[in-house]
Amino acid sequence: MYKEHISVLLNECKEYLLHKSNIDYLDITFGGGGHFFSFLESGQLSSAQGLDQDIEAYANGKKRIEESDFSKIAKIKHINFGSFLESNEVKYDSILGDLGVSSHHFDSDERGFSFKREADLDMRMNTTEGEKASDVLNSLDEKDLADIFYHYGEERLSRKIAARLVEKRKENKIIKTSELEEICFLAYPKHMRHKKPHPATRVFQALRIYVNDELNILEQSIPKLLEALKPGGRLGLISFHSLEDRIVKHSFKKAYQNDQDSYAILTKRPLVANDDEVSKNPRSRSAKLRVIEKK
Helix, strand or coil: CCCCCCCCCHHHHHHHHCCCCCEEEEECCCCCCHHHHHHHHCCCEEEEEEEECCHHHHHHHHHHHHCCCCCCCEEEEECCHHHHHHHCCCCEEEEEEECCCCHHHHCCCCCCCCCCCCCECCCCCCCCCCCCHHHHHHHCCHHHHHHHHHHHHCCCCHHHHHHHHHHHHCCCCCCEHHHHHHHHHHHCCHHHCCCCCCCCHHHHHHHHHHHHCHHHHHHHHHHHHHHCEEEEEEEEEEECCHHHHHHHHHHHHHHHHHCCCCEEECCCCCEECCHHHHHHCHHHHHCEEEEEEEC
16 A cells, blocks of 8 residues: 655645646656646646656556546656656656655655664665665675765764674674664764764665665756756756755756756745645655756
8 A cells, every 4th residue: 555645845846837738747756646646636737647666656656547537648657767768759848856755665664764664674766676775785895885874875974884884794684774773873972862863864865865876867867857848848856855956956057057048947046845834744844846947
């Protein structure tokens, strides 16, 4: 059962991306389908294409589309958006990417995305391919692990955590979320262990990004997403941490600076959730939406 996912910055997305009628829409991260179906319900779409590399999200989305009133104009494909864009020739009026991990994944007991739930350390969005997080933890050397924790999690104690991890895996392989959480917790000085964020937060983020190659795929995909826009089309990307937001910001800026006649950045500063949304959905606190238009 695919768990409910509360769509972040939904009103802001609709304000910027439902900017005309008869829109051909592409959702590159279907997830729970919140943005997708809300856009369909506006009555402004001519077509809607959803993408998701997660087989559970795809299966849930396919069933919901088939049972909805939008089955004639909406479809979903099981694919990573980076792979989709490599062969895509269709142009769109609106493209949206919600780059965060869905509530379904954080609340799932199966994938190991959260240290708050006991699970195997998998962390793959697409469970049909690639290395599991546990494979990475038990095979890479100390320096490479420290680099992953530092570069993808901005973890200041990356070397200390990596050293402790390598020492612990000599006894037994690191397989479970609780094992990695304890390593991170004990690597922190006692006076810092109970402060926010939790000592394991950045390491779990870093592993997930590395396992799914998230930053490389995002950086390589933004120029292709811009190419996939029709004249007057808009691209909106929602990021949840500084590494993603930096890539989106710089990629949009680069496109504009290289061709100011073709692009306009519509959000000089990223749009963020208001207090009301944050109170209803705390996970929206770190969300940032940036939007660019092709003239």
